[in-house]
Structures are given as structure tokens and as C-alpha cells.
Amino acid sequence: MRRFYFDHNATTPVSQPVLEVLVSALLEVPGNASSIHQDGQAAKQHLEMARRETAALLGCEPKELVFTSGGTEADNLAILGSVRANSAPQKHVITTVIEHPAVLNPCRELERRGVPVTYIRPGPDGAVDPHDIRRALKPETVLVSVMHANNETGTLQPIAEIAAVAHDAGALMHSDGVQAAGKIPIDVRELGVDLYSISGHKFYAPKGIGALYVRTGVKLRPIQFGGKHERERRPGTENVPSAVAMGKAAAIAQEAMSVESSRLEILRDRLETGILLRVPDTGVNGCAVIGGGAARTANTSNIYFDGLEGEALVISLDLKGFAVSSGSACSSGAVEPSHVLLGMGLAPERARASLRFSLGASNDAEQVDALIDAVAESAAQLRKLSPTYSYLSDSQHV
Amino acid sequence: MSGGVDSSVVAGLLQRRGQPIVGLTMQLWNQRRLPELAPEGGVTGRCCSLDDVYDARQVAQHLGIPYYVVNFEAGFEEQVVKPFIDDYLSGRTPIPCTLCNNFIKFDQFLDLATGVGASRIATGHYAQLRFDDASGRYQMSRGADHSKDQTYFLFGLKQQQLARTDFPLGAYTKPQVRELARELGLPVAAKPDSQEICFVPNGDYAAFIDAYFRERGIAPEETQGEIRDTEGRVLGEHAGVHHFTVGQRRGLRVAAGEPLYVIATEPASQRVIVGRNEDLLRARLTAKDMNWISIAPPISPLRAQVKIRNKHAAADATVTPIGNDAARVEIRFDEPQRAVTPGQAAVLYAGDLVLGGGWII
Numbered sequence: 001m002r003r004f005y006f007d008h009n010a011t012t013p014v015s016q017p018v019l020e021v022l023v024s025a026l027l028e029v030p031g032n033a034s035s036i037h038q039d040g041q042a043a044k045q046h047l048e049m050a051r052r053e054t055a056a057l058l059g060c061e062p063k064e065l066v067f068t069s070g071g072t073e074a075d076n077l078a079i080l081g082s083v084r085a086n087s088a089p090q091k092h093v094i095t096t097v098i099e100h101p102a103v104l105n106p107c108r109e110l111e112r113r114g115v116p117v118t119y120i121r122p123g124p125d126g127a128v129d130p131h132d133i134r135r136a137l138k139p140e141t142v143l144v145s146v147m148h149a150n151n152e153t154g155t156l157q158p159i160a161e162i163a164a165v166a167h168d169a170g171a172l173m174h175s176d177g178v179q180a181a182g183k184i185p186i187d188v189r190e191l192g193v194d195l196y197s198i199s200g201h202k203f204y205a206p207k208g209i210g211a212l213y214v215r216t217g218v219k220l221r222p223i224q225f226g227g228k229h230e231r232e233r234r235p236g237t238e239n240v241p242s243a244v245a246m247g248k249a250a251a252i253a254q255e256a257m258s259v260e261s262s263r264l265e266i267l268r269d270r271l272e273t274g275i276l277l278r279v280p281d282t283g284v285n286g287c288a289v290i291g292g293g294a295a296r297t298a299n300t301s302n303i304y305f306d307g308l309e310g311e312a313l314v315i316s317l318d319l320k321g322f323a324v325s326s327g328s329a330c331s332s333g334a335v336e337p338s339h340v341l342l343g344m345g346l347a348p349e350r351a352r353a354s355l356r357f358s359l360g361a362s363n364d365a366e367q368v369d370a371l372i373d374a375v376a377e378s379a380a381q382l383r384k385l386s387p388t389y390s391y392l393s394d395s396q397h398v
Numbered sequence: 399m400s401g402g403v404d405s406s407v408v409a410g411l412l413q414r415r416g417q418p419i420v421g422l423t424m425q426l427w428n429q430r431r432l433p434e435l436a437p438e439g440g441v442t443g444r445c446c447s448l449d450d451v452y453d454a455r456q457v458a459q460h461l462g463i464p465y466y467v468v469n470f471e472a473g474f475e476e477q478v479v480k481p482f483i484d485d486y487l488s489g490r491t492p493i494p495c496t497l498c499n500n501f502i503k504f505d506q507f508l509d510l511a512t513g514v515g516a517s518r519i520a521t522g523h524y525a526q527l528r529f530d531d532a533s534g535r536y537q538m539s540r541g542a543d544h545s546k547d548q549t550y551f552l553f554g555l556k557q558q559q560l561a562r563t564d565f566p567l568g569a570y571t572k573p574q575v576r577e578l579a580r581e582l583g584l585p586v587a588a589k590p591d592s593q594e595i596c597f598v599p600n601g602d603y604a605a606f607i608d609a610y611f612r613e614r615g616i617a618p619e620e621t622q623g624e625i626r627d628t629e630g631r632v633l634g635e636h637a638g639v640h641h642f643t644v645g646q647r648r649g650l651r652v653a654a655g656e657p658l659y660v661i662a663t664e665p666a667s668q669r670v671i672v673g674r675n676e677d678l679l680r681a682r683l684t685a686k687d688m689n690w691i692s693i694a695p696p697i698s699p700l701r702a703q704v705k706i707r708n709k710h711a712a713a714d715a716t717v718t719p720i721g722n723d724a725a726r727v728e729i730r731f732d733e734p735q736r737a738v739t740p741g742q743a744a745v746l747y748a749g750d751l752v753l754g755g756g757w758i759i
Contacts, residue, residue, distance in 0.1 A: 311468055312513050312514055315466050315510075316515060318466075319420065319464060319514060319515055320515075330425070332423075332425050332451045334467040336469065381513055385513045386513075
């Protein structure tokens with residue numbers, strides 16, 4: 001069976017040019033970038049080339065970029081590292097309820113260690129209001145962390161405005177940019193952020209490599225302890241091949257961005273319109289009307305199918321060859337309703353009835369049309385058996 | 399697929415027959431709830447533990463079949479855990495496996511399987527099914543391995559559920575199933591059997607209920623009460639009616655000249671009534687919500703062998719239908735039976751054939 005992949009926000013496949021530089025770095029750059037001999041120097045040279053390419057994607061100086069093992073480590077380093085580096089006796093942190101667990105859980109860890117954290121809710125469109133951030137600020141607030149693009153809805157947050165609000169109060173601003181990097185133009189100077197996390201595998205680089213932008217002058221304590229790598233901010237032998245691959249992927253993403261994001265937006269809108277026309281009792285989460293709602297990444301669509309379980313729809317589509325996602329997997333692999341959708345104020349039934357479609361390089365119009373057909377067929381089949389859906393449709397006749 | 403030997407062998411057998419199959423595991427209970435039941439900061443119970451899901455996934459990967467974990471936690475709590483607790487508080491001794499079979503596994507789960515495109519589900523139950531042309535009914539009979547027979551827990555299944563169900567292990571004995579597991583190269587071939595209620599750690603259901611009450615903010619005093627004898631004399635106090643079931647001897651902590659047994663629990667007064675072993679003998683019972691499997695609802699009395707709990711040796715009895723469609727029956731045993739327990743099931747057999755069953759009231 002042919003498989004069509006519509007889950008690019010979960011991860012993306014390594015692209016051919018990225019694979020080529022990855023393999024050649026693995027084969028031809030075996031040195032340790034911290035060694036003083038020429039093999040080490042060659043590795044270091046490749047590492048710094050990768051740093052320049054990745055920095056170009058974010059609009060920062062290469063020296064402001066710390067390579068990490070991925071988005072989770074970058075978020076942990078940003079949050080724990082910046083809060084620990086601040087010696088104030090009283091500290092407070094602000095974040096949002098729709099963050100990725102890689103941000104939420106370091107914040108909970110801070111709470112366990114006596115640093116209170118305020119969790120801001122977004123509006124029904126999924127966007128955080130900078131005024132809500134302003135109201136939550138306290139004299140002792142040291143950090144505000146708000147994601148740039150949401151992984152489940154694609155909603156873009158007003159990072160520049162929030163950063164200005166945070167800076168007015170003397171707090172640092174971190175943004176988890178894992179779902180934005182490679183998809184929308186990013187300029188960390190314009191955004192005004194102090195810390196910004198990215199992850200390579202969301203833009204066609206391999207898993208296991210990411211980076212944290214740390215604005216020059218921002219104090220950061222390491223959260224792991226070891227050698228003096230990465231300007232003593234992140235110990236561990238540098239993953240040169242993966243960094244090289246991420247640099248290449250960053251360069252490709254940047255070059256292709258405007259064309260690719262328009263292409264994906266057309267496909268995404270075709271998918272949404274197709275599903276909303278073909279399947280009754282559906283809608284785009286966060287958009288009261290088609291085309292309405294907050295700005296979002298071009299590739300992401302989150303659609304509810306009232307009266308059915310998103311989990312069952314994911315399985316049904318998977319068995320037909322389509323990879324999509326619903327909610328978040330708990331440790332066993334079962335699906336739990338999305339905390340993002342719940343945080344936006346969706347009823348739990350509707351959150352459980354929602355699917356995320358995230359498009360990428362491999363998708364085309366033919367695949368999108370096939371997906372619409374499959375979704376219509378699966379939804380109809382599942383709704384025939386759904387007690388909630390018969391109840392919903394019966395109640396409409398009353 | 400539970401991650402155990404039985405359901406793993408089912409998957410292997412079906413695949414060997416060349417049928418396209420999908421492996422599913424039900425996530426029924428959040429292992430992180432009720433942490434006080436956990437041994438050493440670990441997780442509670444056996445059901446849906448990460449180890450079992452890991453095993454089931456290993457088997458699915460070994461067989462090369464699609465595999466998913468599906469979340470039925472909400473339905474399980476509403477349809478199984480809460481009724482299980484309510485039963486204990488109402489003086490009954492529940493059978494959660496039957497509730498799970500009736501309302502989750504062969505209902506919501508069967509619907510999900512159908513919804514994602516499956517024509518049938520197969521489980522690792524030791525029971526046999528066949529379609530009987532003469533009566534036009536799906537008939538159920540005991541598993542060939544009588545020591546593993548699980549028909550007592552399956553008495554609630556309706557014809558339309560049985561029509562979409564397979565029990566591929568019904569004709570095998572447990573040792574044969576283990577042999578098949580080895581033959582199929584399944585990574586769980588040597589895994590020990592499980593017996594207990596899946597969501598209750600170590601079989602200590604009373605501790606589970608206590609922990610559930612604490613989570614819900616219910617004070618323990620609300621279930622405490624007196625222990626009385628059959629004449630109404632107060633013999634002591636108990637820590638909660640849910641600690642007791644009919645026929646139980648342990649844990650009474652009252653001094654008496656002879657061994658005392660629980661005769662009944664009275665939910666309204668929170669009393670536990672105790673008496674002598676002879677006081678437990680009953681020659682008759684009434685069962686409600688009868689489900690007739692292998693025969694149509696009878697209109698006249700019939701003879702059957704009746705099991706009143708899973709480990710009970712079926713006893714000869716006359717079964718008299720009451721009301722329309724024999725929804726209730728009166729069962730008169732030839733010989734009085736010990737510890738007829740409200741909340742348990744009375745399941746009727748003719749030899750190995752499962753006629754039907756209902757709930758003892």
C-alpha cells in the first residue's frame with residue numbers, strides 16, 4: 001500500500017541533499033571538533049559552517065547559537081539555564097497553557113523548586129493576548145516563555161509584542177520556535193527575543209540535533225555538566241555531522257520558504273475546504289469562519305469531527321495509508337485529548353474529536369484529494385457506529 | 399492484545415491463517431492514579447502497564463502487523479470501576495470482567511474495531527462459539543480446557559456481538575497454547591499467567607476502593623459499621639462493608655466459640671452479618687437481567703447445571719422463568735449451595751453448552 005504522510009509537525013524525513021552532506025560529514029569529517037590537531041580543526045570548521053547557516057535562518061550571530069540534542073534540550077536549557085543564572089531571591093516565570101511539554105515540564109520543575117509559574121490561557125482562536133502577559137507580570141518576573149507557532153493548530157503568537165511587554169518589566173523573553181523554524185521567516189532581532197529554540201528534524205534535518213539562540217549578554221547557566229564545549233553552555237562532544245545536516249536543511253528551508261509556504265497554504269486550504277464541504281459537522285479549530293482566526297503556519301490544519309473519536313479516525317486513516325495525528329500520545333501510546341485544544345477552551349468531547357493534518361514537501365494536490373476521500377469515507381463509517389453522533393443528529397431533528 | 403500469551407497466540411494463529419489483522423490494546427486505567435497503591439513509587443496494578451503494552455507491541459512487531467493502543471479509560475471508569483465500587487457499597491460482590499466484556503470489550507471496543515474497518519474481533523478467551531443452523535443462534539460452549547474456561551464471564555454477550563467475535567483458543571488447552579506460542583516464536587511464550595482483576599493491584603480490591611475514596615474525598619467512616627450475628631447481637635466493628643463478601647471468614651476480627659463467616663452485608667445500615675457455615679447454605683436464588691445465548695428464552699422450567707461463581711462446580715438445578723422473555727429466573731438447586739452471593743452471576747449450562755446467565759439478586 002502506498003503511504004501518504006500528513007504529519008510533518010511530528011517530524012519530517014531527511015531530504016536528499018541533507019542526507020548527502022550528513023553522510024559525507026560522517027565519512028569524511030571524523031575528528032573531534034574540540035581537538036587541537038588538524039582532524040579536529042576540520043571538524044570545527046564544518047561545525048562553524050553549520051552554525052553560520054543555522055544562524056542565518058534566525059537572523060542572529062553564529063556565536064549566539066548553542067547546538068543541542070534537539071528542541072527539548074534547547075527549551076530546558078533556555079528555561080532552567082536562564083532562571084538559575086538569575087540570582088534574585090524571588091523569581092517568577094510566565095508561560096502559557098498551550099506550550100509543548102518541553103516547556104511546560106521544565107516550568108513544573110521550577111515550581112517544585114520554589115519558583116512560581118503563571119500559565120496564561122490563549123483566546124478561543126489559540127492566540128495569546130499580550131495584555132494578559134502584561135497583567136501577569138510581577139516585579140520578580142525573570143522570564144516569559146511563549147511559543148512562536150503552535151504544533152497542533154499552527155497558530156502564530158504575537159512574539160514581538162509579548163517580548164516588548166516582557167522587556168518593559170525587565171524579564172527575559174524565550175520563544176519555542178520549533179514549529180516556526182523553516183516554515184516562516186524568523187528574525188530574532190525583530191522579534192526581540194532573548195532565547196529561541198529550534199529543532200532540526202522539523203525541517204528535514206535528522207532527529208537529535210537542535211539549537212538555542214542566546215542573545216549576546218544573556219546570562220545562562222548550563223543544565224548539564226561536563227567539558228567546555230559550546231562556550232561552556234552545553235557540554236558534550238559536538239555532533240558535527242548532524243549540525244552540518246541541520247545547517248544544510250536551514251539553508252534549503254530559507255531559500256525555498258516563500259515558494260514552499262505558498263504551495264503548502266494552497267494545499268492546506270484545499271484540504272480544509274474539501275473536508276468541510278464533504279463531511280458534515282466539522283470545522284477548523286480556532287477559526288469561527290473559514291479563513292478567519294489567528295494567523296497560522298501554512299502547513300497546519302486542526303479539524304474537529306463532532307461525534308467521533310479522533311483516535312479511531314487516526315487508526316482508520318492509517319490503515320488506509322494516511323498518517324495524521326490526534327491529541328498527544330500518553331506513555332502507553334494511547335491518545336489523550338490535546339491540552340492545546342482544551343487550553344483554547346474546546347469541550348473535551350470536541351478536543352477528542354479533532355485531528356491534526358500537517359503538510360510538507362512530499363504532499364501534492366493528488367494526495368490531498370485522496371486524503372479528503374479517505375477522511376469522508378472513514379468519518380461516515382465511524383459515525384454510523386457512534387452513539388454520540390446519532391444522538392447529535394437526532395437532536396437536530398427535534 | 400494484552401501482552402499476555404493468550405491474545406498473542408490468537409494474533410499469531412490468525413496471521414498464520416493468512417487473514418489481514420490489526421492488533422489493538424485497550425488502555426483502561428491510568429497506572430499513575432492512586433499512587434499509594436504502588437509498591438515502590440512504581441505503577442499500580444497490572445492492567446495496561448507499560449510492560450504489558452511493550453510486550454504486546456513486541457508481538458505485533460514480531461508478526462509484522464499494524465498495532466495500536468486505544469484509550470477507553472473514561473468508559474472503563476464509568477462502566478466498570480464505578481459500578482464495581484457501587485456494588486460493594488450496596489452489599490453485592492461484583493464481577494468487573496463481565497462488566498468490561500459487556501460494556502467495553504464487546505461493545506465500545508467492538509464498535510471501534512468495526513469503525514476502523516475490521517469485520518470481526520478475536521480475543522484470547524477460552525470459550526467456543528459455533529453457529530447452530532437449527533436454532534439460528536450463535537451457541538457458546540466451554541473452552542476445551544475446563545480449568546481455563548472463561549464462559550462464566552461471557553454470559554452477557556448478545557447474538558449480534560457473538561456474530562462478530564472469534565475465540566480462536568476455545569479448542570486448545572493452556573499447555574497447547576504455550577506450545578503454539580513457542581512454535582510461533584512469540585517473545586511472550588514463557589510469560590506467567592495473570593489471574594487477578596486487572597486494575598486492582600495484588601487482588602486487594604478493598605485497598606483499591608479505599609484509595610479511590612481518598613482520591614474522591616470520601617471519608618472512610620462513611621462505610622464503617624457494626625458486625626452482628628444472625629440474632630442481631632453486636633459482635634464488633636468493621637472498617638467498611640467493601641472489605642467483606644458472602645462466605646468470607648478472614649478479617650472479621652471477632653472472637654467466637656466457632657468459626658464465623660459473612661452471611662450478608664447490609665448497605666443501608668452498613669452492617670456485616672455473620673453466622674455459622676450452615677447459615678451460608680441456600681437451595682434457591684433469583685437471577686435478573688438474564689441473557690440467553692445458546693437457546694431462545696425458555697417458556698417453561700428446564701433442568702440445567704448452574705455456576706454461581708467462577709470457581710464453583712456447576713450444580714444441578716431446576717430453572718423456572720419469570721415474566722416476559724424469561725428476563726428473570728428462579729433457580730432451585732437439588733442440593734443447597736454454599737455462599738450464594740448477590741452481584742455474582744448465575745450461569746446456566748447443559749453439559750458444556752452455555753444456555754445463558756443473569757445476575758444474582
